[in-house]
Amino acid sequence: MKISKEVKTGILVLSGIILFIFGFNYLKGKNLFESTDVYYTEFDYNALDASSPITVNGNNVGKIKDIVYDYETGKTRVSFSVNAALKFSKNSVIKMYETGLMGGNGLAILISTEGEQAKPGDVLPSEVEFGLVTTLSKSFSGISDNLDSTLKSTDTLMLSINRLVNDNSDAGLKRTIEELNQTLKSFKNTSNSVNAVISNNDKNITAILEKFKTISNDLAVLTADLKNANVGTTVESLNTTLNKLNTILESIDKGEGSIGKLLKDEGLYNNLEGATKEMEELLRDIKLHPKRYFRVLSKKEIPYQKEDTK
Template identity: 65%
Template sequence: MKISREVKTAVLVISGIVLFIYLFNYLKGENLFDSNITYFTKFEYNALDTSSPVTIKGNTVGKISSITYDYESGQTIVGISVDKRLKFSKNSTVRLYEVSLMGGNALAIVPAEEGDQAQKGDFLPSEIEPGLVKSLSKNFSGLSSNLDGTLKSADSLLTNLNRVVVDDSENGLKAILKELNATLKGFKSLSYSINSLVVKNDENISSILENFKTVSQDLTQLSAELKAANLGESVAKLDATLASMNTLMAGLEQGEGSMGKLLKDDALYNNLEGATKEMEALLRDIKLHPKRYFRILSKKEIPYQEPKDQ
């Protein structure tokens, strides 16, 4: 049986249309071979379109299948088509929320813990979550009043600043800038003078730096010599000597040894003092009566007599 060209053309056209519909729905995230379950909900106004997603816990599980206006109740009836594998209670809430600040809304299924399982075609309760833009619009009056106060403060600040700038008195900004300019000029002149002084005394400065270098080298050599001389050992010996002297002085203070007894023993001191006086008297008697002690000068023994002049 021979198929005509018209039949082949019709088959190709129909196949193209079916393929186009499949690809179009596939790009929209819809699988034609899976049967989804449709539920319904109501809103006081429409803020959705058919491309708005349906999510649960942040995961996309379906899409909006229809948006119709109920002329009797004045509400918008929204049909949501979700995956048949999704099970939740019919007491669950469908929440309308903003996707981002750039616009766009979506529906989220908030599962309820109690209640019978939702069936195909059930109406679910709805709620609207206040978005950021809506919250800002409600509080815009307060923000505007605060902004008005801020602008008034800024205006006062600019007015006072302008008053300071145009002030020609001694306390004005012009006078301050003039004094600052004079100070900078004086500093510039001082820097020129210092530069000229450095240029004129370049040789002297070089000589001073060279002398400083020599002195530093000598100090380095002296430090090395002191290190080689084992100054630490000498200090340790000096410390030991001072410790011995300290011990000796402590012994003298306590009356130990001959010197200590001489310093602390009063009887020994008195005996030494008496012996000294006796020696002084003997020397004086020898000086006055030498014949008494030297027989070669006189054969007659001369008895000892206490000197009259003490």
Template identity: 60%
Template sequence: MKVSREVKTAILVLSGIALFIYLFSYLKGEDLFSNTQTYYTEFNYNALSASSPVTVKGNKIGKIEDISYDFDSGKTRVSFSVNPKLKFSKNSKIRLYPTGLMGGNALAIIDAADGEMAQAGDFIQSEVKEGLITSLGDDFSDISKDLGTTLRSTDTLVGNLNTLVTDESEEGLKQTIAELNATLKSFKSVAFSANNLIKANDEKLTSVLDNFDKTSAELAILIKDLNEVKLSNTIKNADEMLLKFNQLAAGLEAGKGSMGKLLKDDALYDNLEKASKELELLLLDIKLHPARYRRILSKKEIPYEAPTQEQLNNN
């Protein structure tokens, strides 16, 4: 069977149109021969473009099909298709995230791993992940404000400096430089004087440093000698002695031993005080009547007479 030229031409034209449609769809990211399932979500603003990828854990599994504005809700409604082999929960999130520093966004399916499985045509809740550029933009807005304030302060400072050095007689700056020069000369003179003073007392300074070195060496020897005589043992013995003294004081406070009883026993104290008083009276009587005690061995007894108050006061 012979095919006419017209039929061949028609077949060639139709094949070209089909190829053109396929290539155009391919360039748009559409695959005419793929079997996909379409889902829906929405955002407060549009940051996507047609054929933007849809990913799962960084792997492309679909693309954006259509982006439209919903006049009733005021939100951007997005339809996207994914490979039918993908199974995810209806409670999952569709996350809008940036794909790089140069711009561009994509959608990622964050599977909730629980709940009913999503079916084609279902609406999935969305969320937005802020990108690096957006965060930097927010930070740079504050930085720019602070930088503007700093620049204005710097401008004011420079203006004040200009006012300070400007003189209507046009001699203010020259006078300022002259005063600065005089100050530098004075400083140079002081430096020369200090240098001459050091040179004049160089031997004394050397002697002082030598004495300091000797003192340091002697101090080191003294510390070494103290370490060798075991100063720590001496301190330990002193601690033991203080501990025993504290124990002795505690015993006296508790009334233990003769000294403790003497300090704490009121009856013993009263007896000692009474004996001391009687001994005082005996010595006074001996002083007033010595003849009585010279004849103590004689047969004649001299009766005891208590001293008068005047005698007590005189003695």
């Protein structure tokens, strides 16, 4: 069967459009052939961005699609996509956590297999895990206030001692001793307050020290790994890769290669636009005169008649 010139043109245009869409999404880092499911969760505030990771046991399994403020509930709704192969129940919790000491947050899926399996579009429960810096700030806020009172009492004690040294009279010495006694009582009360604060926060301080110990061990392991790793070779390889990437980008900017011509050549854009219009006319003509394009089913050749546009 002989294929007409119009059908060949249509196939060529469709192929070009499909390749353009695939290439454009590939450059943006999207894989059209990867199946993903979208789920939702809500938080009382937003501390995320589009680049925040979605992890399971420390492994990246998806990415954030959108972050929207819900004006009715006053909450921040986060939609995220994960690989369709990941299965979990509706009882799974989405936990927002700090990814490091220097800031940045991510979402971790605490997978649960109990209950009904979650389906795309479900809203999953959420929780927030406070990082080390936030915990330290909360734990030492009360201690800071009491230390301020202690410093004020110490300052009063030093003033009293100065008066004792400068005033040599009996009345001055007696008055100074009385003030010193009052200062010592005040200092004792303040010391008791500090001891009470430390006792009340003993569990928090213990937990903070445990976290410091864990972080110290992790840093020791990280330091050993960096020492054993061939950092020089990695940096050199990265530099070579960046140079190649710069060369490719310069070629694209100059209009060289297929991508460069696609971005720079206005004639190619005009040709695609013309081909698209011809494709529209071809599809409209097939819809109006289908027998004209199926001559195999008709022994009699049907002559071409121009459509009456009046």
